[in-house]
Amino acid sequence: MRATIIATSLLAGTMALGHEGCRPKALIYRGPAACEDCPESIASRLNSSAPHFEVKFAGPNEDIDITAEALRDVQLYVQPGGGDLDPAWKHTKKYKRIIRDYVSQGGRYAGFCLGAYLAGKDRGFDILPPGSNATDEIDQPGRQVPDQRDTVIQVDWTFQTGKRKGATDKGRWVYFQDGAVIQLLQERSATILGRYSSNGDIAASVTPFGKGWVGVVGPHPEADELWYEGLNFTNPDGIRFDIVHDFIEEIMVQ
Template sequence: MALVYRGPASLPGCPEAVAALLANPALSFDVHYVGPKEELKLTPATLSMAAIYAQPGGGELKRAYRRLRKQSPLIQEYVRSGGRYLGFCLGGYLAGATPGFKLLPGDADQHISSHASTVRTGRDTTVSVTWRGHPRTLYFQDGPYFILDENAQNADVLATYPNGTVAALVAPFGRGAVGVAGPHPEATAEWYQVEGLTNPDGIRADLGVDLVHTLMRCAG
């Protein structure tokens, strides 16, 4: 089972895109939404049934964390005990520490404010990344980059932005693992159409699938 958060710390369309990725035939998770207005609530019993918990994109970090702060110890314990946390954009920020769930071997920060970033707008756009040595274009909306501690030797960096900062990674946390992406490899064709954007590489799920496969293989 995969749980996808859907509630006030997300925006319409973001949980649904993550759910569609996890239900992709290459992954084939049994996907359920979890949240304050969903049938399943974010509780220890609910998380105990899940192989993966996904935190989708959404709005502003501090506001989202205020809504999820009480669940932070619960999410930490779930991952520490062997669960898998998957975060996209806001979900990547929330995996960090300032503020966040403190799951990363380091922290997350705003990519558009990083040195020599090729994207300087907070509007929806695309970003170039190097994913496992290959150039790709991904949907992007003010996502994070990830700062690794010096002793983060077990972190698997999957992708970097053009300025060399980390765009996607997987790392162990306790007996579980965390996988995060600053851009949106889960973005659907509808996202691009609504914003009038194009992707020269095509709109494919392969990078999102790679992130999830790597996360599930990571041993804490």
């Protein structure tokens, strides 16, 4: 989860999303459960990914809310990062049945940080496999980051798409703020994209739910330059978007 982001990303150019009818459509939650800049950063990454999405925002204060009708022709629903789980759940629990029905009938869900927590069973949409959940990585044995500060964390990422498919980058640095660990009861039916380098906990996965698919990632691979500048720290590997593109594209190829 990410409680505050000082800088606001600029979407000039990014949200000029074209008019081609063949592009997949994505609906991104934007509202009180999302942190400042999180929906817009994900929109930028969706637009620059290989599927080159057509993006719309939805929420209680947007032109459209999250409804079955709004999701009918959408290929991907995105739940971005936000603040603490309890207040976020108060704002989003009304969408639980809508999102569960959407995914179970063949839709795709991408949850980033808080969005990963909200995929879980407790105070969430309950779209992870039975017996699985998302909880705090900072509370796990061997964790690299022990508190809720905005920082960077290392993950071992195995690429599932593109030219680097099958390659693993060890110890890649990504933006992190009280991110989730994905606790899967069984890993056989899951695609594990990322693990926290310090202890091997699952940092990113794609799992089935009904006829659809659920992708969740605990850190913030979508973070751009302004996230780091606003809090005056850097990414030792530089700011690269290959991980977030791989995450998005793996959800879509299922």
